[in-house]
Amino acid sequence: MALEKLGKALNNALRKLARSGTVDEATIKEVVRDIQRALLQADVNVKLVLQLTKTIQKRALEEEPPAGVSRKEHIIKIVYEELTKFLGTEAKPLEIKEKPTVLLTVGIQGSGKTTSVAKLARHLQKRGYKVGVVCSDTWRPGAYHQLRQLLDSYGIEVFGDPNEKDAVKLAREGVEHFREKGVDVIIVDSAGRHKEEKGLIEEMKQISEAIKPHEVILVIDGTIGQQAYNQALAFKEATPIGSIIVTKLDGSAKGGGALSAVAATGAPIKFIGVGERIDDLEPFDPKRFVSRLLGLGDIQGLLEKIEELQKQQEFKEEDVEKFLKGKFNLKDMYAQLEAMQKMGPLKQILQMIPGLGYSLPDEAIRVGEEKLKRYRVIMDSMTEEELEHPEIINYSRIKRIARGSGTSTSEVRELLNQYNQMKKMFKSMNKRKLAKMAKKFNLGGFGV
Ligand SMILES: Nc1nc2c(ncn2[C@@H]2O[C@H](COP(=O)(O)OP(=O)(O)OP(=O)(O)O)[C@@H](O)[C@H]2O)c(=O)[nH]1
Structure with a gap:
């Protein structure tokens, strides 16, 4: 599971609240402190943590729960709502509108980009799309073989040439090849390393101009924690980043920091990587993610009920x-x-x-x-x-x-x-x- 440690710490804070006799100011402050500690340990940016916990504390102290809802439940609802907002609120699923839809993935070396391309291709194939993958990584010839190894057995074709040195040419030819084949989605994997970073960004721009992707997907390593903020911003400035995949959220102690940092840039997180296997990719939905993270059984049901009650008054x-x-x-x-x-x-x-x-x-x-x-x-x-x-x-x-x-x-x-x-x-x-x-x-x- 993603962010297991953070989830446990947040769940403990809420359990403490549930167990407490009365819910007074001291209890609320203690819960807020626990949440603060949990988030900081997950490498969430201090400023973001303070902002978030200030809002939670203010709402918990000032808001009157609606009829039929206890103060404890109301506070849980507040924590849930604020954490969800923190991660972007609404799910922004990947849309495949045109045929073919061209996706370009970018990201620095080791971020899990090549693995994520394979995962995404498989994810879309499972949903009934015919997918083609183009490997335009001319800096790491192994990437082509890696993709083939991951995708051959699923019958997903990989276009590439480990001996070709022109990445833009490869990308253009690959897209053309799959257009002729009539696939639904073409995913282009670009290079993750270059002699220098400027070169990487420049190549990314050239590929982007050559193939005119419907969406550029940035892959970010979740283990880098809040550093993800600067990385996401740097890419966002260079190309119109349409969405982000945050990888390696399984077992990473800093995943919470990475997710919140990326969300803070305003770029939508569409998928998260939660393991090394090809099926370990999950569409990202802040609401579902937070309720699972908090370990709150059917919180959605509870929220609907509370809403209904509020309406009925x-x-x-x-x-x-x-x-x-x-x-x-x-x-x-x-x-x-x-x-x-x-x-x-x-x-x-x-x-x-x-x-x-x-x-x-x-x-x-x-x-x-x-x-x-x-x-x-x-x-x-x-x-x-x-x-x-x-x-x-x-x-x-x-x-x-x-x-x-x-x-x-x-x-x-x-x-x-x-x-x-x-x-x-x-x-x-x-x-x-x-x-x-x-x-x-x-x-x-x-x-x-
Ligand atoms: N645990 C875990 N490992 C992952 C995840 N995604 C990728 N990895 C691993 O991270 C390592 C690097 O992934 P790659 O996909 O090869 O990296 P890359 O970003 O394509 O690297 P370059 O091709 O050099 O740019 C591999 O060992 C992957 O198995 C994930 O979600 N969870």
Whole structure:
């Protein structure tokens, strides 16, 4: 797995948060410090780390979690969101629009460029594209044989000539050769070394002009950590870099530094190399990458649920105001109980997240569901006036409601008791406490 060490350290920080009793300022600061340490050890640039952790800390301290979401979950969401932003937010997949699409790969010697060309060719072949590879590396004759060795067995043709000294000519002829063959994608591997760096960049420019690639892909060695920033910038200035492959993220202690540094240049990372085998290439999606890195089971599911909740805003500000003024009727109670019920699936999602096992007893939801159905039946037998002003429900009304709903007077009383308890509780609360309770309430914390 990519960035295993960093992932473990970040996961530990979040687990510590999940285990802590209360989430106060000191806890948040400790978690932020742990995250800081983890990132610095992965060679992420100090300035970037400070910026990121400052934002996480500020948001964690200032933002109020939406109803139905605990502070801990909210902080996890913040960490996830900020780390994702840090790595570019949206996935930018490689697009094959035209036939043939010509890709030119560049990068310095030893970056893993030749291996990545083979991996990319295989990746595209697996997706149904007919691929041709051109080796225009005239400085390292071994590159041609290396590509053939990697690709012959997959039936992917490699065009090249180890004796040819003109890289531009080779690239042009190679592209022409595969155009005639009618392939879908042509990948041109360029030289990674030269007598001097200026020469390398110059050759890259000449090849680029000769074959007019749809996209130039820069291959960067992930083990160089934050130095990747300057390298990515230098190439970006010389050619219009369309995308980047960061290699060797398996087992590299500095991979986090390389990924964040490349993302900081604004060039999209489209793939990452995660091993020496031909299949060890992964399309890069910051969201998926970060949730896997953090080891958070189904965080995507959790986020969707939180979003849905935010939209629904079951427990609105105006409700809180209303309840505080003692205006809380049976309809309100039902709406709140219903909101609690909807939290069922969230509870399951929360339990899927390691270290966040929610402490709600199962019966709270199950009993709640059954009771809610009975309450619905009872309430259906009430008049509008009774629902709005439950205090008018006297004994003869209770008898009528029980008869009409096919329940017993004690069940109707139970509903009214529940209502009175809630109303009393709301009355005795100040606004802050109520907002806090609301969250619990939506999670079924009333022991219904
Ligand atoms: N562990 C690991 N090794 C990789 C990865 N990608 C490439 N390598 C290894 O890195 C070494 C250098 O890779 P090459 O592809 O030969 O390097 P290059 O950049 O083409 O080098 P030149 O052809 O000299 O420019 C090889 O031993 C590869 O097996 C990766 O994602 N993970």
